[in-house]
Amino acid sequence: MVAGEEKGLVLLDFWVSPFAQRCRIALAEKGLACESVEQELLGDKGELLLRSNPVHKKVPVLLHAGRAVCESLVILEYIEDAFPEAMPRLLPADPYARAHARFWADYVDKTVYGIGTRLWKLKGEGRAAARAEMLETLRTLEAELGGKAFFAGEAFGFVDVALIPLTSWFYSYEEHGGFSVQEEFPRLAEWARRCGERESVAKILTKPEDVLDFIGLLKKCYGIVE
Amino acid sequence: MSEPVKLLGAFGSPFTHRAEAALRLKGVAYEFIQEDLGNKSELLLRHNPVHKKVPLLLHGDRAVAESLVIVEYVDEGFEGPPLLPLGDALARASARFWAQFALDRCSRTLFKALWTPDGEARKGLVAEAKENLALMEARLEGRRFFGGDEVGYLDIAASGLAWVTVLEELAGAERSMIGEEEFPALCRWRGEYTSHEAVKACLPSRGQIVAFYAGMKEKLALLATSMQK
Numbered sequence: 001m002v003a004g005e006e007k008g009l010v011l012l013d014f015w016v017s018p019f020a021q022r023c024r025i026a027l028a029e030k031g032l033a034c035e036s037v038e039q040e041l042l043g044d045k046g047e048l049l050l051r052s053n054p055v056h057k058k059v060p061v062l063l064h065a066g067r068a069v070c071e072s073l074v075i076l077e078y079i080e081d082a083f084p085e086a087m088p089r090l091l092p093a094d095p096y097a098r099a100h101a102r103f104w105a106d107y108v109d110k111t112v113y114g115i116g117t118r119l120w121k122l123k124g125e126g127r128a129a130a131r132a133e134m135l136e137t138l139r140t141l142e143a144e145l146g147g148k149a150f151f152a153g154e155a156f157g158f159v160d161v162a163l164i165p166l167t168s169w170f171y172s173y174e175e176h177g178g179f180s181v182q183e184e185f186p187r188l189a190e191w192a193r194r195c196g197e198r199e200s201v202a203k204i205l206t207k208p209e210d211v212l213d214f215i216g217l218l219k220k221c222y223g224i225v226e
Numbered sequence: 227m228s229e230p231v232k233l234l235g236a237f238g239s240p241f242t243h244r245a246e247a248a249l250r251l252k253g254v255a256y257e258f259i260q261e262d263l264g265n266k267s268e269l270l271l272r273h274n275p276v277h278k279k280v281p282l283l284l285h286g287d288r289a290v291a292e293s294l295v296i297v298e299y300v301d302e303g304f305e306g307p308p309l310l311p312l313g314d315a316l317a318r319a320s321a322r323f324w325a326q327f328a329l330d331r332c333s334r335t336l337f338k339a340l341w342t343p344d345g346e347a348r349k350g351l352v353a354e355a356k357e358n359l360a361l362m363e364a365r366l367e368g369r370r371f372f373g374g375d376e377v378g379y380l381d382i383a384a385s386g387l388a389w390v391t392v393l394e395e396l397a398g399a400e401r402s403m404i405g406e407e408e409f410p411a412l413c414r415w416r417g418e419y420t421s422h423e424a425v426k427a428c429l430p431s432r433g434q435i436v437a438f439y440a441g442m443k444e445k446l447a448l449l450a451t452s453m454q455k
Contacts, residue, residue: 055327055361067316075324081315095303099290106292107276140276 002031009034012061014041014048016206016214018113018165019072020060026079028200030086034062042221072107076161077195101158103142104151108162110135115165116169117171120215121224122178131177135184142185149194160191164201167192172215229286231256234270236263237430239296240333244293245281245300246428247382248447252306275440294325309379310312324372325366325383331358333386334453335391340390340397341450352403359409361369362387370418377422381415388416392435396443 009027013036027034039049039059052061052068062069062078069078069184080091093097115137118130141163143152162219170181170192182189195201206214219226233249233256235242249256261270273289274282283290290299290368300408301309311317335358339351362384365372372380375429391402406413419425421444 069316069319069323071323071326074319074326076323078315078319081318095299096285096288096290098302099295102290102295102298103290107294132398205310 008063008065010063011036012052012059012063013037013133013187014039014059016211017059019058019171021165021204021206022072022161023060023062023075023202024078024165025200026076026090028197028204029088029156029161030083031077032079032083032086054166073109073162076158077104088155090156090161092152092155097152101152103182104106104159105162105178107140108159108166110133112163112166113169116166119173120219121222126178131179134173136179138181139190142188145187145191147187150191156195160195164192164195165205167195168208168211172191172212175212228452230377232259232284233257234259234261234267234273234280234282234284236261238435239280240291240389241279241387242281243261243389243428244382245296246282246298247310247377247385247425248297250424250428251301251309251377252304253298253381254304254306270341281435288410294329294383295381301302301379307376309373309377309382311373311378321378321380321383321413324362324380327358328380328384329386330361332362332384336387336390337393338450338453339391340399341447358409359387359404363409363411366415368411371415372439377419377425385419387412388420389430389435390410393439393446396436396439396446 009032011020011023011027011034013024015038024036025033037048039046041059049059049061050057053065053070056070058070060072060075061068062075063079064082067169069075076090079086080083080089093102111133115130115133119134120129122130148154150156151163174180181192196205231244231249231254233245235245236259237260246258257265259269265281266278269284270280270282271278273284274291277291279291281291281293281296283296285299285303290296297309309442310321321399332355335355341349342348342351344420365380369375371377372384387404390404394402404412404416420429
């Protein structure tokens with residue numbers, strides 16, 4: 001077990017952020033202790049956050065001995081590079097397998113959260129379009145997963161870490177989109193359960209009902225009436 | 227790794243250029259296959275079913291899509307000078323972070339600004355683009371390339387900024403948004419990048435690009451308006 005405190009790892013965090021959870025899961029899987037510092041995002045942002053991520057002003061930010069790394073997938077790669085002895089490796093050694101992982105993590109990043117946000121924010125045609133895109137996305141992920149245990153095959157890895165925190169948001173997407181992940185994408189549902197058996201994932205993921213409550217709060221903030 | 231390398235790409239595509247630049251910088255021999263984007267080949271559709279886009283790298287029976295994923299694959303899979311700095315985790319993270327920034331907040335914003343008709347919206351986009359360009363300007367820190375003395379990952383990612391003046395010319399802009407006075411380092415970088423031996427070989431001439439894009443003005447304007455924020 002590698003002590004993260006000695007390494008000075010701090011994560012600027014937000015309780016429901018699936019992007020911050022990617023980082024926490026990766027660190028937990030590798031036994032790298034890290035201090036999580038909850039940020040105020042709905043009100044005035046803290047000075048440390050603004051100083052550490054002046055460009056995007058977002059979480060997560062990983063501070064390693066005071067140096068800031070921003071953007072969740074960049075952070076995941078950084079953790080691989082900076083702690084090469086910390087097992088398990090989330091990215092395999094083979095360049096093609098790495099390219100496959102990066103492609104699919106990028107795909108997840110370009111789709112799920114953005115489409116999901118439109119799904120709960122919009123109504124009528126906007127929501128219908130988002131619903132169709134969400135189903136298409138989940139269909140693509142289901143097909144890519146196929147009969148494998150995890151996206152890279154036998155081992156829990158990069159793509160799994162990128163996607164699993166977003167599964168807490170599936171319940172909310174189902175509620176707003178009127179579909180069932182279990183029924184339409186059983187392999188994805190099974191994969192989510194399998195990941196959920198891991199201590200890191202079980203501890204870190206937000207409960208789906210809490211995500212739905214949070215979305216309710218955001219709707220109030222945006223003045224959206226259902 | 228002596229299996230054949232093929233790159234499916236499109237003329238005038240900054241994304242295709244990124245993949246080619248990486249191959250040339252690493253000294254990898256490859257066959258370039260020109261795709262007709264209006265009539266995509268079976269090869270492209272079979273190997274990139276998710277996005278159906280170029281560039282697409284075929285290495286033996288392996289297919290790699292998405293320009294920056296291709297750049298990293300080429301960097302890691304072949305011998306040659308490193309595109310991402312070796313052994314420095316923070317420098318690698320920084321290059322990746324700024325690469326995404328260059329793509330999403332500079333090139334993309336500039337492209338949208340270019341095709342938005344004059345008015346408040348355009349002013350806003352130009353202001354945003356310039357704010358972001360200032361950050362890229364600062365990243366150069368008086369160096370020849372973002373990668374230091376040699377072209378690296380971030381230079382390749384930011385190569386879209388070298389194309390923008392051509393598009394500006396096409397859109398009938400009087401002055402470039404990336405002006406000498408405001409962005410001296412970026413202008414110098416652009417000159418260095420576009421005259422680099424390896425890069426030059428896969429960058430069509432200005433005249434060629436203008437001629438190519440001239441027939442596409444409407445399409446480009448449409449593309450810009452359809453791009454979400």
